[in-house]
Amino acid sequence: MAQGKPKLAVWKFASCDGCQLSLLDCEDELLAVAGAVEIASFPEATRATVKGPYDISLVEGSITTPHDEQRIHSIRRSSRFLVTIGACATAGGIQALRNFKDVNEFTSLVYAHPDYIQTLKKSTPVTDHVFVDFELRGCPINKYQLIEVLSALLHGRKPNTPPHAVCMECKQRGAVCVMVAHAIPCLGPVTQAGCGALCPSYARGCYGCFGPKETPNTASLAAGWAELGVSNRDLMRAFRGFNTYAEPFRRESEAHEK
Numbered sequence: 001m002a003q004g005k006p007k008l009a010v011w012k013f014a015s016c017d018g019c020q021l022s023l024l025d026c027e028d029e030l031l032a033v034a035g036a037v038e039i040a041s042f043p044e045a046t047r048a049t050v051k052g053p054y055d056i057s058l059v060e061g062s063i064t065t066p067h068d069e070q071r072i073h074s075i076r077r078s079s080r081f082l083v084t085i086g087a088c089a090t091a092g093g094i095q096a097l098r099n100f101k102d103v104n105e106f107t108s109l110v111y112a113h114p115d116y117i118q119t120l121k122k123s124t125p126v127t128d129h130v131f132v133d134f135e136l137r138g139c140p141i142n143k144y145q146l147i148e149v150l151s152a153l154l155h156g157r158k159p160n161t162p163p164h165a166v167c168m169e170c171k172q173r174g175a176v177c178v179m180v181a182h183a184i185p186c187l188g189p190v191t192q193a194g195c196g197a198l199c200p201s202y203a204r205g206c207y208g209c210f211g212p213k214e215t216p217n218t219a220s221l222a223a224g225w226a227e228l229g230v231s232n233r234d235l236m237r238a239f240r241g242f243n244t245y246a247e248p249f250r251r252e253s254e255a256h257e258k
């Protein structure tokens, strides 16, 4: 890191701001973060900005416009580490549902003057455009994982976030498996851990908000769901959520299109 406090910048693209709010929601830890870094740009928290280059850039949101495409390259050039946070930045977000259709059909239905709309055909993750040093998944992200990533980068080590499935967190907290015990479809076996198995602990199936785990076997899970009576159409829809443009979820949803 450069001399003085490392500079932290937070950038927003197409997103709901929920992941940035996770950083504000750190409360107790935020003071420690603010003490360890110079917050150089964080529009959700302050109007003050400090010129780059930046030591760490946190990027929220997906790339959806020609201007976004230019801006993400400029942020990459001015950042030592670029970390994407949340389902929009890491997997295109819910707005990537448009990628399966012709975006012009939507703009002509929604806007009185669609000719004013400058948009790309697809909503894509940041990693499709520039090199990303670390992807933090979740919709929204887990604030403790965010603190861990920041702490790791500031101390020159690899972030320690779990690559395993939500199922492991179910076992760790002693939650009953909703699929085994109640035949409720659950995306937990293919979804990355990080939420503490929130939904299964309330007897609900996981719908995959943390995105695909490392090497997920989505075909096997889909076959299991089919045995529970889930239709092809519902299987397609299950993989078309917040993380629909993450490669494993996109492929599995397309496998059930017909």
Ligand code: SF4
Pocket (backbone or CB within 6 Å): 166, 167, 168, 170, 171, 175, 176, 177, 178, 179, 180, 186, 187, 188, 189, 197, 200, 205, 206
């Ligand atoms: S409830 Fe879902 S996440 Fe938990 S063990 Fe069962 S399949 Fe896995």
Ligand code: SF4
Pocket (backbone or CB within 6 Å): 166, 191, 192, 195, 196, 197, 198, 199, 200, 205, 206, 207, 208, 209, 210, 211
């Ligand atoms: S159980 Fe699944 S849907 Fe529920 S919070 Fe966790 S990752 Fe998200």
